[in-house]
Amino acid sequence: MATLTPIQFARPAAVLLVLAAGCSKRSGEGESAPPPAAALAAPEVVADLTTPSAGEHRNLVARAHDPASDGWQSEAVAAEAESRLKKIFAEISDPGSLDQDAFRTYVSDDFSCTPLRPADMATAFRDESIVVLRPGPGEAEWLHGSAGLRSALKSLAEPFRDATDIHLKVKTIRIDLPADPLAETRHYFHVAGTLENGTAEQNAAWTCRWHLQQPEGLVLASIQVTDFEEVHVTTARRTWLSDCTESVLGANTSFHEQLAYGLNRWSKQIERIHFSGNATVYGLAVGDANGDGLDDIYLCQTGGLPNRLYIQNADGTATDRSAWAGVDWLTYTSSALFVDLDNDGNQDLGVVTPYQFIVMANDGTGRFEPKTVLPLVDFNAQGLSAVDYDGDGDLDFYLCMEVAVTGARPQEQAPEFSYHDANNGAANLLLRNDIADGNWKFSDVTESAGLDTNNRRHTLAAAWEDYDNDGDQDLYVGNDFGKNCLYRNDGGAFSEVAAAAGVVDQASGMSVSWADYNQDGLMDLYVANMFSAAGSRITRQALFKPDADEATRGIYQRFAKGNSLFKNVGGGRFEEVGKEAGVEMGRWAWASPFMDINNDGWDDLLVANGYFTNDDTKDL
Secondary structure (H helix, E strand, O other): OOEOOOOOOOOOOOOOEOOOOOOEEEOOOOOOOOHHHHHHOOOOOOOOOOOOOOOOOHHHHHHHOOOOHHOHHHHHHHHHHHHHHHHHHHHHHOOHHOOOHHHHOOOOEEEOOOOOOOOEEEEEOOOEEEEEEEEEOOOOOOHHHHHHHHHHHHHHHHHHHOOOOEEEEEEEEEOOOOOOOOEEEEEEHHHHHHOOEEEEEEEEEEEEEEHHHHHHOOOEEEEEEEEEEEEEEOOOOOOOOOOHHHHHHHOOEEEEEHHHOOHHOOOOOOOOOHOOOOOOOOOEEEOOOOOOOOOOOEEEEOOOOOEEEEEEEOOOEEOOOOOHHHOOOOOOEEEEEEEEOOOOOOOOOEEEEEEEEEEEEEOOOOOOEEEEEEEEEEEOOEEEEOOOOOOOOOOOEEEEEOOOOOOOOOEEEEEEEOOOOOOOOOOOOOEEEEOOEEEOOEEEEEOOOOOOHHHHHHOOEEEOOOOOOOOOOOOEEEEEEOEEEEEEEEEEEEEEOHHHHHHOOOOOOOEEEEEEEOOOOOOOOEEEOOOOOHHHOOOOOOOOOOOOOOHHHHHHHHEEEEEEEEEEEEOHHHHHOHHOOOOOOEEEEEOEEEEOOOOOOOOOOOEEEOOOOOOOOOOO
């Protein structure tokens, strides 16, 4: 067991906290505020310059991205099939324009399809604001020819006849090119639109067959709907959730001069040495900072921008008290957590910067005093949680770390990086709370507690829960580039049991959530990963890793599958039921908390997805 020696503060209000690994700053003293909005006008747009060599380079890149040029005929067919379907189903945005003659270049004379919107749908779920419809048990009658497709499309488009903001997506997830001239593709279809009193949404899966070797390209021979769901939401506000950011924070100068610009703007204004970038993550913490019974928000920021503490007012607005509270650090902050560490009833604050962990005490009014700064060997903490793992009555910290610092552990021989089974990442930390007599001390007990097993897997998230109902908190760890870990807690000593429990889930774990979703008294587990339509297709093609065995290919296919729901069946075992429960495809998923969104007593799932935070939100 190692004790981390804190840096002592001569002045609690010190502007600089200096460590050998770097420094942290606060903006409250000796720092100017961000410039006003008018001073940050966008630079003048300059036309792209080109040369013959640049043009040739673009042509080379284009050819390199043409799947037909390197033997991937299946990908060329998949791209053409998706393009054809998008043209056909774009007619949904204007149902009155549907014309069967327009389809004759896309569909064969012998075309047939099942109804794209089943006629015998039954209500699968209903409450005061939402209705979910799914197909009944009856056999669907096939439709034929371009007239049949037109009829099927008109029925599919009917819920969106008066809709605005129609959003349509087609994803190609499988392709099979047999010896005969008919290719087979599988697709996910999604369409949603806004109505006067709510929204409508459809999600479906199709299997399509295509004629190849046609002069006009692919010709659609058939569509069979294999899965379908339609959702209608009716609320006074049209949607369940409304963006109230400006109404809550708009009275603050920091909103207009800092937050309103977004990361895209600031990443072009701040040097990269401050860890500013579009792919960098910034956390936030929610807690009652000033003890008035209302939740407040602490917002982590990129380096060069001050972190913000917004104190909630009785009217639902919030006031920026960052500098007054002493928490306006300028160093890039990836994670933060409000938690009562000294059991005085006040929410203290932990903040993680690139190479150090700052722990601050709350004086009860919402002002914070740095008590200790713990140096971090590795870099880029991706998560921070607190739990009384040893049952001694105080809360301990667990830090999820991602990037190992080269040379930081000269005694260890780091293995080579392996995407599907990495063991060369940063080491996560369990820090035991040893605060006593006003001395704020935390001890690194990761190894002695048994949490150093499989502990170098580029961790992104972790969550605590007593899954075996023995009275102590167990830990599930979601890893980006390695197998996930389940650590069973037995009186403060941990054992890694993910394989035995059936929850390895080797698939770029992004977030972890626990809930008793089926109300059987056992806590179940949901892990967010990445769904990739391209990955689902490519990893099943003969050209993909042709020399690999089926087990290895299966691992790569798993990486593209999506999220996992593990049902706790008792006896320390889980069964994966995500596909059956309909929660597997969460797109490129990140956070995934359970929450009873409609107050019916059952835990629902909210999955945040997308990739880059950007002005263009089409990937969300």
